Amino acid sequence: MTISVLLADDQHLVRAGFRSLLRRGKDIAVVGEASTGDEAVRTARVLQPDVVLMDIRMPGLDGIAATRQIVADPALRDCRVVILTTFETDEYVFAALAAGASGFLTKEVDPDGLRQAVRVVAAGEALLSPSVTRRVVTRFAHRPAAPPSGGGDRLTVLTAREREVVRLVATGLSNEDIARQLVISPLTAKTHITRAIAKLGVRDRVQLVILAYEDGLVGPLS
Template sequence: MRVLLADDQDLVRAGFRIILDTAPDVVVVGEARDGLEAVAAAAATRPDVIVMDVEMPGVDGIEATRRILEAASPGGPAVLVLTTFGRGEYLFRALRAGASGFLLKTSSPEDLIAAVAVVHRGDALLAPELTRSVVSAALADAAASPIVPSPRLAALTEREREVLDRMAAGRSNAEIARELYLGEATVKTHVSNVLAKLDLRDRTAAVVFAYENGVVVPGDAVR
């Protein structure tokens, strides 16, 4: 896995590099001190995963994420946002910009290595302690304007809609398989179909889509 590090603090970047260098299947291909450098470095190094800070001088990590992913070809980099801040508006803005995961800098080195692997394989990752903040931000955003469900939802089969409901509730493929009495390989196929039909890059984007389009409402039981 080719990893790009973007953080305005030299010691933080050095620490991340030392941690990731211990993983046999990870190579750090570049570093950036701000958002503009991150955008340029992503184009130059073509990383698989970008570990992105939020608060950086000039262009912040959220805007850098948006620019990088808009310019990326299909199968482009996954962005893992690492920050000391757990504010809901940061989280939701980052996810809407296309970030695949969010992790606090207080997480362990093992958590960082695992998180890079998770987003690299296309799964969503959100630190459990941040989920409430994301849901609160999603509710505030939804309250600001009426929800108009996307017409793309009509393309989903009933089973795919059930899978989307559970993805939005944070269920893993194994958990979805148990709840719907399906094999994990079948669930994986349904997840891929959902992402393709809704034109979404990964499970994190599916969660944001589900909340923005009224598919699920925090507090409701999964259908």
């Protein structure tokens, strides 16, 4: 299976560099390019790529707003957006998460890391390292306490083990960490996460973490 990629960056040289690196992966095809946020949205709707590599600072519609439009389009429900950043600052991280991005890459990513990132996101996984997950957790932990937003109702679709796995995901643990803590295999941990994502109707692991905090499964003192 070939993974289709749309490159969205206002710098021609940057796009050319990423295009050259991606094409070295036999399972990856660059199907289109965009130099503005509006063009990225239009092109994504036409080409329906598996992955969009989206720069944040785009002319006109910025990368965050363009991501929000792509994620909200039912016709692009299988399209995943990875945000390209020069610096992985909290401001960009949380804005992109709220917009529905599936992960982040810095423009200094090495060639193998770039290709593997595209494969990970295309497979439906979140490109979010444990360190970034913990930053999400920290941001939510420092919010003023708020009543759960219907969490009891939404989370009842999960089994007891799935709830426990989601709780551990929300504390920033990797699949391997969860497996060690629950004495299960990493594959089993991943299966529980995949099922929870499907049952709760969220896009990926990132949104799963946010939902867990919003719905009171975990909190600042957890």
